[in-house]
Amino acid sequence: MINIAVLGYGVVGSGVVEVFYKNRESIQKKAGQEMEIKYILDVRDFPDSPYKDKFVKDFDIIANDESVKVVAEVIGGIEPSYTFVKTCLEKGKSVVTSNKELVASKGAELLAVAKEHHVNFFFEASVGGGIPIIRPLHMCLAANEIVEIEGILNGTTNFILTKMIRENMSFEAALKMAQELGYAERNPAADIEGHDACRKICILASLSFGSHVYPQDVYTKGITQITPEDVAYAESCDSVIKLIGRAKKMEDGRISAMVCPMFVSHESQLSTVDDVFNGILVKGDATGDVVFYGKGAGKLPTASAVVGDIVDCAKATDTSTSLHWEPSEGKNVVDKSENETAMYLRVKSDEVKVLDVARKLLGDIRVLSREGQPSDEFAFITPIAKEAVIDAAISRLESMGAEILGEVRILEC
Amino acid sequence: MINIAVLGYGVVGSGVVEVFYKNRESIQKKAGQEMEIKYILDVRDFPDSPYKDKFVKDFDIIANDESVKVVAEVIGGIEPSYTFVKTCLEKGKSVVTSNKELVASKGAELLAVAKEHHVNFFFEASVGGGIPIIRPLHMCLAANEIVEIEGILNGTTNFILTKMIRENMSFEAALKMAQELGYAERNPAADIEGHDACRKICILASLSFGSHVYPQDVYTKGITQITPEDVAYAESCDSVIKLIGRAKKMEDGRISAMVCPMFVSHESQLSTVDDVFNGILVKGDATGDVVFYGKGAGKLPTASAVVGDIVDCAKATDTSTSLHWEPSEGKNVVDKSENETAMYLRVKSDEVKVLDVARKLLGDIRVLSREGQPSDEFAFITPIAKEAVIDAAISRLESMGAEILGEVRILEC
Incomplete structure (x- = not known):
């Protein structure tokens, strides 16, 4: 028997409870064992809920109950989620979450804590809702x-x-x-x-x-x-x-x-x-x-991804070795100025020669037109160039009195 | 150390070997252990291959080598693949395959054999090539x-x-x-x-x-x-x-x-x-x-799916409980005549009243037209009906001299 705790009974949390009980039979079959939601943590009262006996307000009850093996964190935000998740992992409980803010900020650290305690930290629901990604x-x-x-x-x-x-x-x-x-x-x-x-x-x-x-x-x-x-x-x-x-x-x-x-x-x-x-x-x-x-969102798709992770935690015998990344000092990302892209620019200018200047600075631009285009509006797509080069060209255009009305990058196919 | 054998060195088999050695470092990291391809089974000779020392022609060498823990079957067809796969599973080796014919015909049986021997039978590459499905x-x-x-x-x-x-x-x-x-x-x-x-x-x-x-x-x-x-x-x-x-x-x-x-x-x-x-x-x-x-196909996409399965086998400690289905006696599928669908029909007839007859038999049909449509060609979409009803209407149209030129079902959105 695997006991589960759900932290937070908002949209996703109530969805997790709903999906779990609706598909409990097939979930237990897939997990290969009995499963039960033992606690739901929320500061609010839900006197009319069919699950009212499961609600607790004190996180420590969950943290200190050794029979709870899997915890679903669906509160969102960094705190108190981060403290709760870290504590659960340190107590040897696997944690699943839909909390993208937490994973994006603290993922490497929490994955390392999970590994140290031979449990798992899963977050399928944090990206793409119900889409398995x-x-x-x-x-x-x-x-x-x-x-x-x-x-x-x-x-x-x-x-x-x-x-x-x-x-x-x-x-x-x-x-x-x-x-x-x-x-x-x-x-x-x-x-x-x-x-x-x-x-x-x-x-x-x-x-x-x-x-x-x-x-x-x-x-x-x-x-x-x-x-x-x-x-x-x-x-x-x-x-x-x-x-x-x-x-x-x-x-x-x-x-x-x-x-x-x-x-x-x-x-x-x-x-x-x-x-x-x-x-x-x-x-x-x-x-x-x-x-x-x-x-990519919605109560039931997201909840189903959380429950899928709960099943995987129930089945796991140790930390997944492949769901893992290293901490970094933030020097692993290139600066925007080094990025290469083609750029759409929409420019307001009294002078037609703005296009000639752009061509001179950036090379072979592609001029666009639209219905109802005012005579002082020009739009074009630049060749692929470093953003620093494009930014310099924009400054040059502005210095000759042009106003940049629109600026959108082009996705390469 | 996990030893692997690859059965068949055709398009997919050679791709498996290529992908394995190209990404060996990250594969071993993901699997959490050292991995090596020990044998490649093929009836042909490959004297110029960099892997020529690994080739064997006798399947029993692989079957009887207890150090081989994972076997990739990429021969295709039912035999000898079926015998090879079953033997490997019975000898306690996990098997991965891209062979859709084998899985479609013998899947339930081979999954049961795998379970009995606490190994896995995986087939990600059998559907959708490199698409994880x-x-x-x-x-x-x-x-x-x-x-x-x-x-x-x-x-x-x-x-x-x-x-x-x-x-x-x-x-x-x-x-x-x-x-x-x-x-x-x-x-x-x-x-x-x-x-x-x-x-x-x-x-x-x-x-x-x-x-x-x-x-x-x-x-x-x-x-x-x-x-x-x-x-x-x-x-x-x-x-x-x-x-x-x-x-x-x-x-x-x-x-x-x-x-x-x-x-x-x-x-x-x-x-x-x-x-x-x-x-x-x-x-x-x-x-x-x-x-x-x-x-959905191609050497490298399919091979990468096979290698992904190999990694999963290397990581598994017992049979996956969720990748499973029961045998059936073939009575689980409804007969086509019971299927409900809307149908496009293209009919050749000298009589315009063919549309009236169709309307009478099937209800509110949607008449289609195309450029260059001959005067004796009629095309329409039926309402949703049981296929038996549509077939009966077609017979009726044929009995009045109409020829069915085209018949295509409509996918409901």
Whole structure:
């Protein structure tokens, strides 16, 4: 018999309890033993819950109960989650979590603590909700060197961009709609500023490349500055704008990682990932491109991923050797200025020669046009260049009175 | 130290050896121990191979070497593979294979033999080549009841159909091109008649629903009768024709499974799976739709999946409890006549009233049209009905002199 504790009875936590009892029979069959949720930790009271006898408010009851072998942390945020998770691991309990913030900040440390105590720290639900991605990355792709990962990792921003693309809505109107539908929170900053996607690409990059990539080292730009005009120019070159998290292994062993809106060509499988869906493209040296697609969030998909991890913990006899990465001092990520990309620029200028200047500075630019384009608006795509070079060209254009209205990177197919 | 034997040094076998030695360091790290390929079994001589000292022609050398703990069977076909695999399992060696024919016919039996001897029988490479699908299905989705699977499981036919759709080629011309490019074999029957896709959907259905689905019980229709006219009608209703393998759990617990060309709406994620790529859509009760996409065949993708399984065998301490299904007597699959579907029909008839008759027999049909449609050609989509009802209507149309030129099922989104 495996006793489980669930820390936090919010959306995901109540989903975990629901999925567990709904599929308990097949879960126990897959785990090969009896399983029971013994405790649910929450500061609130749930007097009408069918599980009311399981609620506790004191974490120490769980920490000190040796019969609890697996703990699901679904509180979110760094504290008290970090303290709880670390304590459980040190007490010889395996921990599973959906908490991307915790994994992105403390993953290497917590994996090391788990290893030291011969237990597991799993976090399938932290990226892609119900899409299996962490386990395929570290197990099925064991025989691959992963070269690059690029993904649409945040459903809220993907919903907003889809509305802007399909229904010509402004960012503000689309955000309001997302909030009304419950896809965006009242304070949407973590989504629309790209921080949520950043945590996820950090987890994927750390796992794929074996060295902890910290959120603060990853250049992150959200979608708040994207306008219907940018969407129209993207369409004029058979592309859509998506918020992309990307991580790539450079030849010198360092990692190039970033989160930003990008032009995605219709030829990319990611271009058809719409609405609240997520899509993650993994490039392996042997497999080629593999794409994982599905709902990246939501109570039941996320809960099912947490419960899947609980099953794996129940089956494990020791720490998984492959789900692992090393701590780093944050010098493993190349600076944004060294990144190479093609860039879409939308410029306001009274002088047509702005295009000639851009051509002179950057080489063979591709000029774009759109319906209703004002005579003082110019849009073009630069050749692939170091960001430092592009930034210098932008400064030069600004110095001659041009105003940069839009700036979006191009995803290479 | 784990010693490995590779049975068969064809395309996949040589790929396995190549991938193993190329990534040996990271493979050993992931497996947590030293690993070596000790034997390669092949009837042919490879005097110039860097691995020439490893070649043996006598299977018994491998079977009787207790130091060999993991065997990769990449010969293909039922015999001698079946005998070799069973012998290895009985001798306490784990076996991994890319052999879909073997797994589809003998999976339940070989999984039971593996369990009896506390070893593993893994076959990630048997479906979807390098796309991780078997492991996500049985592990990550542990907390889900899988409701339905539908997939583009054969790259050769998908390439042919893509050429027919994009370049208006005939089936024959597209097949010839596929053969010239090495995507189709000289005898292409297993691909174009749907048998390869059938074996794969049998494996996925057996694993998802826990009961062995045998190829001979699954209605299988290939793509040889698809014409450019059918492609044009599909386009007229925003669809493309794809060869789909589909398996669904019915309310009475039986399984509906079939392989056939289908109209796939542009709204489905599967509609954009083109060329030699595979795409597999898994519907779970908690996860919703999850899609896996990538190259379904090819030396290195398939080899990397085989090597991934080898790593998992090296790490395992006993038989995986979750990768398992029960034998069946073949009564677990519903007869095609009970299947419910909407159907596209293309009919040649001198009488316009053929549409009225169809409407009378089947209800509210949707009439389609195409450029250059002859006056004696009629095309329409039936409402959803039991196949028995549709077959009866077809017989009735034929009895009044109509000739059925095309017949393609509609995939529900």
